[in-house]
Amino acid sequence: MGSARQSQVAVVTGATAGVGRAVVRELAGRGMRIALLARGSTGLDAAAAEVRAAGGQALPIPTDMADYAQVEAAAARVSGELGPIDLWINDAFTSVFAPFVEIGPEEFRRVTEVTYLGYVYGTRAALDRMLPRDSGTIVQVGSALAYRSIPLQSAYCGAKHAIVGFTESLRTELMHAGSGVRVTQVHLPAVNTPQFSWVLSRLSRHAQPVPPIYQPEVVARAIVHAADHPNRREYWVGSSTVATILANRVIPGLLDRYLARTGFGSQQTDEPADPRRPSNLWDPVDDGRGTDFGAHGAFDARAHGHSPQVWLSRHRPLLAASAVAAGAAGAAVAAALRR
Template sequence: MRLGNPVVVITGASSGIGRATALRCADEGARLVLAARGAAALESAARDCRKRGATVVAVTADVSDAAQVETLAARAVEEFGRLDVWVNNAAVGAFGRIADVPPEDFQRILDVNITGYVNGARAALARMTAQGGGVLINVASIVGETPLPYSAAYSMSKAAVRALSVSLRSELVLDARQDVSVCTVLPATIDTPFYQHAANYSGRKPVAMPPVYTADRVAKTVLRAMRHPRREVVAGGVAARLLMLQHKATPGTVERAIARQVDRTQLRRKPAATTSGNVHRSLDAGRKGSVDGGWHGRRRTARRRVLTAAVLAGAAAVVRKRMA
């Protein structure tokens, strides 16, 4: 679709990927409806978009509540007369072994990350099919293909998002609806405040595991999906794509390697306090209203390039072994 000035709804728009996407859409002249739980950070994102010339409506909403999501969609149509793009992006997470994450936190993550996307899809597709077109974009993660230890609920939810997109596309095929598209975006490790906001029951400090990419890189991928919808696209470097391919080819080898890497590089040995983070409530402190989480930079970019080269070499070795 040509962007022009479409009506775009973005959930989880107050920080990270959602905020970066909102800013990119503002630059393209989109009319925006931004949603998040935290009113102050959400209004901050709306102000930044307005400074770029966009017309913006900010709606405080918890995506796990179907009624609130329905109100969000209705508000978009009420304000702008239609709904062209819906970006399901709001998500929460927790670090810790499955046995250590409280059941109420585990369930809440699934409620936000899965049920929240289902609520968004229902509200968006009802209006898109009625008006004769639109694009639904579900932001998942490469951990939906290669789940991580200490992040079971989050990994499960992102795998479920991929399945949700497939089911929705299948239903649209059966309804002969070629005017509505469902796209899945799979970010790699992204520089956002996620690691500061997540619940933590591991006893160790979580950090972004290299290679780390900017949130704006994902935002650009989302915009490309708006213009030229694709079933599924990875947002990140070649290492992320190769990791997914390697997992399909040699799952056991990849899973063992990822387990060791997460234990060594994503969770530091430095002790960290137990916290429920933003799982049950919005956080007002720290970098809540920012796009980045401070995980990207010149040194980290250099490390990313080194790691990418190592991954490429490993992939080549696997290919040679399988061809021998």
């Protein structure tokens, strides 16, 4: 199985905005053939133009990830027009910001179908083409909220938890079969994406990611690194993700009480919500508007463009070797001093 750097054909879902758009740009710089799966013609056209400008080949395919027939048709088209799929990155999602009792059953189902079943459908379409070749990589873009849920995002958190359970089951099946197909997960921190301007929200104030906030390019680089090194079962991006997941393992009850006090306010700015704001739950917000939302959201001034934790994670083998070497050198010096 080749790495993302060697792969020729990649599929990115949720490719037109936010993290997905940043991932597309990262891959396009490698001259890859990239299939862009998303709703909304304006974003698809703009993302495809960026791929071509960077020297890659783009195949934009309007796709609702909640519809398996559309996902399967898109995968068949990719294989027929671009060639065998080497890399599939699942990133598409939607959400509702509201207390659970204010989310309608049909809305909860829609979030689950896009955010969870969209990954299941994408993974199945990818495996149907990778398993016969015994080669390929699937990257599931997750979240710290896959391990530690927060208030006001019950549908999204539930879907992200489900993705972890599904992926872990799949991984063991692939291992049992001795398959050459690899699957890995990348869990993200809060990211400055357009979703906070178009998510269906019933909050009184404008929704925001829980600080610290990172730029989408930070996580895009981590996702592509994971695609290059898929033997690691999962990656955690950002110190806040590491702290959240580890703390939830040790003091989940304390986090419950902390989030009950702070989780509502930390997800809202001081600005009142605009009652005319768009929502992408049922329909893409760029259609009919002619607006390309791109990768960044409204929080550029507060978002970090780098993460020391990501650098350390990517260079873990080198750091481990350095630590061993330093320890050996220290032991040699100590032994010499005792003589």
